[in-house]
Amino acid sequence: MQATSYTYDSETRCGSVLLDDGTPVEFDAAAFDAGGLRLLRVGQRVRIETEGTGETGGAPFRITLVTLQTL
Numbered sequence: 001m002q003a004t005s006y007t008y009d010s011e012t013r014c015g016s017v018l019l020d021d022g023t024p025v026e027f028d029a030a031a032f033d034a035g036g037l038r039l040l041r042v043g044q045r046v047r048i049e050t051e052g053t054g055e056t057g058g059a060p061f062r063i064t065l066v067t068l069q070t071l
Contacts, residue, residue, distance in 0.1 A: 002069055003048050008040040017046060017066070025050075027063040035067035045069040 006024055008015035013029040027048070032040070040046070049065040 001048050001050060003046055005040050005042055005044045005046055005066075008042065010039065015040065017048060017063070025061070025063060027066050031063045031066050034065040037067060040066070 001019070003017035003019050003025070006016045006018045013032045014027065015032070016024050016026045018024055025048075031048075045068070047065075047067050047069045048063050050061060050063050052061045
């Protein structure tokens with residue numbers, strides 16, 4: 001899935017992305033580290049992997065990997 005980086009804190013390696021429908025979703029340091037990135041700038045296109053649906057009674061929607069979108 002693709003998204004756009006929205007926030008990023010280099011000290012905590014946490015941040016958020018905007019999905020293409022405008023929904024903000026936060027990611028933790030583990031998701032950032034899984035992508036092998038060293039830095040992320042606001043506005044960069046990224047590829048994310050997720051798990052869960054976020055629906056009532058289901059697993060929460062969360063980002064498990066953030067990496068740069070390549071063509």
